[in-house]
Amino acid sequence: MELVAGIDAGTQSLKVVVYDPDARSLVASASAPLELTSAADGSREQRPDDWVAALQGCFAAIDPALRSLIAALAVSGQQHGFVPIDAAGKVLAPAKLWCDTSTAAECVQIMDAVGGAARTIELAGNPVLAGYTASKLPWTKMHRPDAYARLATILLPHDYLNFVLTGQRFCEYGDASGTGWLDVRTRTWSDELLHATDPQRDLAGCLPRIAAPDEVFDIAPEAAVALGLPPTVKVAVGGGDNMMAAIGTGCVVPGRLAMSLGTSGTLFAFSDTPVVDPNGAWAAFCSSTGGWLPLICTMNCTVVTGQVADAFGFSSRDGDGYLHATPPGADGLVMLPFLNGERTPDLPQGKGVLAGLDTTNMTPAHIYRAAMEGATYALKFGYDAFVGAGMQFDRIVLTGGGSNSGQWRQLVADVFGLPVDVPTQPEGAAFGAALQALWAVAHARGDAASIAAITDRHVALDPLRSARPDPSRSEAYAAAYTRFLRHLDAITPLYRG
Known part of the structure; x- marks a missing residue:
């Protein structure tokens, strides 16, 4: 063995x-x-x-x-x-x-x-x-x-x-x-x-x-x-x-879309040709398997939900209960979660903004939901650039620490309007590195198996952690996302120049 x-x-x-x-x-x-x-x-x-x-x-x-x-x-x-x-x-x-x-x-x-x-x-x-x-x-x-x-x-x-x-x-x-x-x-x-x-x-x-x-x-x-x-x-x-998370999620052939909910949030898709946007709407990276990996990166994802949980004295591991207790859109509360500045949208000097506070939504649960929604909307902002360029996807494969949250998985499905699947191996980047090692050492020994063949064999999905869009919630999130974009437009001049 x-x-x-x-x-x-x-x-x-x-x-x-x-x-x-x-x-x-x-x-x-x-x-x-x-x-x-x-x-x-x-x-x-x-x-x-x-x-x-x-x-x-x-x-x-x-x-x-x-x-x-x-x-x-x-x-x-x-x-x-x-x-x-x-x-x-x-x-x-x-x-x-x-x-x-x-x-x-x-x-x-x-x-x-x-x-x-x-x-x-x-x-x-x-x-x-x-x-x-x-x-x-x-x-x-x-x-x-x-x-x-x-x-x-x-x-x-x-x-x-x-x-x-x-x-x-x-x-x-x-x-x-x-x-x-x-x-x-x-x-x-x-x-x-x-x-x-x-x-x-x-x-x-x-x-x-x-x-x-x-x-x-x-x-x-x-x-x-x-x-x-x-x-x-x-x-x-x-x-x-x-690049390693792309392998760990099987995102090594065209048409696949993966999302990583970690300290940063990323959205990436494999391509067998360079995918460059003249306006720099996404990162036009190479993959680590011989292709390319157009990628959206946000600098604030689980770091934001984690900080909100810490501020209110609970663990983000218990965050799903707070999500369950609040409605989509957080009763009008909006968070622009740019605690580390931001790359998507491009606001390196940006700061976090909490808007729409009132007597009903100024609660830990609402603020936690607003943080999770804000982190997800920032990724949706980048996804819209992919779609605007003609890219098409039929599902999202989710990895990273945030994928352990059932509420976040459902939130992604509802916001993006796409089915969400989660691999059985939750540590997508570490697992992808292990598969890259398996592929490379096999090549060194004369086995010509492709990286796609390796991932087809070893990347399995967990049916118990899949999520499918709910039309009623998707409609509520669409309105909340529009509200997020309006606030983004309003604050952008404050942090540009």
Whole structure:
């Protein structure tokens, strides 16, 4: 028996799952919390050493007998983070994360240097948005000159964990799409955008090579010892958390739509050709399986419902009762849940807004519902751009922590007017990383099975957690969504410029 493992380094925690492909069952899992450092300027940072400690702690919590059977693993990581390391591989500063909005001005500077947002999209397929890796380099040059001076390699969080695991510096197309430097159409770095980011330095020399989607690496001996793994373990390239969640939900062929309800909210669909919007309405990313992954990202999802629950002294695990006690539309209460600024809609300096309070809806249950509805409406705002471009879908596959809420599953079905299905494996990104490892190691052994064949075999849906739209509630949510859009239009000028 051989097992595969998936590692998901997220914003709030690092998770490890161990999967038995023959039995098609998860045989072990472990999780460790991660601390996030925030500042008033929008900075959101973590210490890469904490990721490594969490990784070691998770593997230590797994039965050594199971660890001895692991043949391959892959890493899923939060996208867009900036991990600067020197020539010896030492981390030079805390990692600035995807939800860091302190570099919004640097985004504008980079795009202006090449002729504006439209020209940036022509060069790379994407504008440089707040949180993207590119903007963090000039910020570091200004605010951490010592780190900038010693910088040898720019790694993403997923790349850094691969570096710890293999001793090699490499990245992959899906995660690299979120740097702001990759031309997603040609899958090559844009020299013009690199020069615009730092005219005084050859940034191409700081970027790791891009590995093929099915490439595998040997685990470093010291990493195998530290994690209690066999020295023969193979490390697949893995990818960004959204790209791995696409695998974990079976979103690896055209026409499939997946939604992840995590700290951030994402909506993504596989394509076998680049899907670029000239206005940058969505992220035109590559997939980690050889295709493309047009993607909508919101920066505020379960983080908002979690903070509301904390503020009123209950657990979000008990949130379904609060949803059940309140009607669709929260009796007119609207939340624009932009606690971390926002990417969709594009309001990096945005703040949370609670509107429509009155004597009937100023209750914890109504505010909790407004938070969940607001997070869902922000995703619907992005989905409307997909539909406006002619994309068509017949269902949503849901993953992430929010998918554990029966009320949220029904809310998504009612708001989007589509059936919602949930895979039996709830940790879509970690499970997707395990399947990517399974696919890559099979290729290395001469098995030409496609990633679609792998997901067809291993991604199963849980019929007990499916949801179907209710026409009466859908009508109520349509009115509430229109109200959300009116408030969004009203506040947008306050947070733009």
